[in-house]
Amino acid sequence: MCQHQPHCPPADAPDREAARLIAFHPEQGWWLLCNGVVVFDDTGELLPDGRSIPARRSPCERAA
Template sequence: MCQHQPPCPSADSTDREAAHPVAHHPEQGWSLLCNGVLLFEDTGELLPDGQVIAPHRPDGTNRVATTV
């Protein structure tokens, strides 16, 4: 599917999110990457084979506490 040189990461590689977007719809919260991955704004993914990858945003545990 990817026509880029060098080719983008495949949908089954760990860096699949680095593929180039071919369709971007921020108003709907998703992008289609050239490797066939649907990437959602919450960092969830739908792979071409139908596998769902749960959102994997940082959970905020590295926040610095402030006092007011």
């Protein structure tokens, strides 16, 4: 997916969130990274292969 240099970390890498932002929809609570990962504002993630990564914090903690 990544066409720029240096390449973004792949979706299965621990630092996958370091990939470049290519789409941002704060009104819907998500953004898309260059490596195909969808990150949600509650810190949950959806990987390109369909696996989900649970949120590391709850929306209540975010508002505090």
